[in-house]
Amino acid sequence: YKPLLGLADTSRYILCSPSAFKGQDWLSPFGLLNSEALLLYLVKQYRVDTSNIMAVGISDGSLAAIRYSIEGRFPLKRRLILSSFPQLYLSQDNMLRAKEIKRGDWHFFQGGKDRLFPYSMVLPYLKNWQKEYPNTQLHFDQEGEHDFSWWHDHYKDQIISLLK
DSSP: OGGGTTTSOTTTOOOOOOOOOTTOOTTSHHHHHHHHHHHHHHHHHHOOOTTSOEEEEETHHHHHHHHHHHHOSSOOSEEEEESOOGGGTSOHHHHHHOGGGGSSEEEEEEEEEOSSSOHHHHHHHHHHHHHHOTTEEEEEEEEEESSHHHHHHHHHHHHHHHTO
């Protein structure tokens, strides 16, 4: 959440960040439970509008946002997914069958110089996702790196606009 502090209007948002720790990565049963527990706490404690929840996922956090979108209790209104490799969670066939993807907006920021997730594997998958689901926008930059700071430096205005 810290990189978003200067980008999101914190008078209008509650920023939270579940963690994948001690073997409780996003694809384990605990990964989803941790995200769910955090959101349930916020809903009870702060009366969060459950129709206006946004997820931002960066790198492995993108798996959390994608998985929660498919399996989570609350439908997400918008997602910003940066430097992702969705196929680690969702095969091409399962992506085509996942009705939950039709809910809310998806914004994928993917770079051609991503050191961890090769664009030659990710870009065709994301282009197909965008083709199948018109609620998806793909922001591909050939120079984009696997680092939020790169996206912040080059796409700051777009990210701020999406966080409104």
